[in-house]
Amino acid sequence: MNDQEARDWLQRIRALPDQGPVRIMNVCGGHERSISLAGLRDALPPAIELIPGPGCPVCVCPEEDVYRAIRLALETDAILVAFGDMLRVPVNVPRGEPRSLEQARAAGADVRPIASPAEAARLALARPERPVIFFAAGFETTMAPVAALLAEGLPGNLFLLLSGRLTWPAVAMLLDSETPGFDALIAPGHVSTVMGPEEWQFVPERHGLPTAVAGFGPESLLAAIHSVLRQRLEQQCFLDNCYPEVVRPGGNPTARALLTQTLGVTDANWRGIGVISDSGFVLREAFAAHDARRQFALAEKPERRRTGEMPPGCDCARVVLGRIYPDQCRLYGKGCNPRSPIGPCMVSDEGACRIWWRHGIHSGVPSEA
Incomplete structure (x- = not known):
């Protein structure tokens, strides 16, 4: 600085x-x-x-994708890996059921945090007897190394549960x-x-x-x-x-070519916001054999009527859209804090609620972080 x-x-x-x-x-x-x-x-x-x-x-990753990752971890023999923040994202389930990947791990699922896509490939190569599912959520900067991994060739036992978004x-x-x-x-x-x-x-x-x-x-x-x-x-x-030392006209041609080569773009759901046109990455047909959505069948549960919604009382979607400030959420500091997040905006280091809480905006509630 x-x-x-x-x-x-x-x-x-x-x-x-x-x-x-x-x-x-x-x-x-x-x-x-x-x-x-x-x-x-x-x-x-x-x-x-x-x-x-x-x-x-993390804040906009669809609730149904997190729920699918939890079910894959609990109902298959796969090792499920994801970036660290994703392990704590809560979903809408009845009391007593695991509401996050972290809780699924506590219930016996083999869930592991990773810091890069290359770690997922190394784990798959080290454990060829087991399927490894990489729950890959993120924006373009995260999807570029995922695209590079696809272009290099995935181990046969590595599958992607892709939840990438364009900004x-x-x-x-x-x-x-x-x-x-x-x-x-x-x-x-x-x-x-x-x-x-x-x-x-x-x-x-x-x-x-x-x-x-x-x-x-x-x-x-x-x-x-x-x-x-x-x-x-x-x-x-x-x-x-105002960032010319790093940002250049045309961006990174290699990264963009890899994204185009391996991933398509489709309409996609954003948690609490709804479907946004041409905003989601999907695996191209050439990589269907590594698509966890296709390769691991899960029975639909009709009782899942709250798919895509925020938890009751959570205003995270309005925070994400810039409609309110984090401390104006009804749950901010009132049961929702970094130790026990209710909404996804309190989970991630890039979530506005967690950032505000960590920097002392506690709305008069003593910090538990």
């Missing part, structure tokens, strides 16, 4: 003419973590609102709604590194909103905030790349 550069950008922001309330959405959970860690909300002029957006893949369609859905709720956009640097900043060109071109790509240091975030404020003042909306 360049402290002096961050201070310089902050001074420039404070020197801008007052333009009244401005609501700036930061899409990425990593951005929200950096904003909270650096105390940027308190440092910026009070008229500037920074709104957390739909940039947490930009969620923002497009918000902007196409009657009340998008924000006046400018800070686009995610890591996604732009893979897919290219051009993915966000539709925001200024179609919707007339100032847009800037930012990295994860305060200096890059403040540069992006300054950019969108200047765009508003000068009434010239465009896409500004």
Whole structure:
């Protein structure tokens, strides 16, 4: 982090003419973590609102996908692996049943956390006598190494339960709604590194909103905030790349080619939000033999009527959409905290509720984290 550069950008922001309330959405959970860690909300002029957006893949992973992963772990002889945060995501089940992969492991299932797709392949090679199911949830930056794994060739006993999502369609859905709720956009640097900043060109071109790509240091975030404020003042909306040392035109050609080669795109459900057009990754037909949805049949349970919904009282979907702040959720700090999360936004390090809780916004409730 360049402290002096961050201070310089902050001074420039404070020197801008007052333009009244401005609501700036930061899409990425990593951005929200950096904003909270650096105390940027308190440092910026009070008229500037920074709104957390739909940039947490754990938060939007469909409840039915997590439930399927739990059932696969409990009802087959497979080793089920997933990124660490996914093990704690709760689902809607009757009291007494495992409501997360972590609880399924406590009930005897072989569930293991991993940090990278390569770990799943190594485990499958080390245990050829057992099927290994990789529950792969994430956005483009996570799906790129999954695509590389597919292109290299999977061990015969490795299967994917894919729950990948594209980031930009969620923002497009918000902007196409009657009340998008924000006046400018800070686009995610890591996604732009893979897919290219051009993915966000539709925001200024179609919707007339100032847009800037930012990295994860305060200096890059403040540069992006300054950019969108200047765009508003000068009434010239465009896409500004404030992370040029990493984000290049066209993104990463190799990663994009691998994604196109191995994965297709389809309409997909986002937890608590609903189906968003062309927002989900699916395995191409050439990889059907490794598709856990096809290779492991599970009997449908008609009593599962709450599929896709948040737990009762949980406002996580409204937090993800930027409709409310985390501490405005009805359950925030009232039974829902990082030790005992009720909604997915309190599970992940990129979930806005967990980030706010960890940085001291406890709504008067003593911290149990």
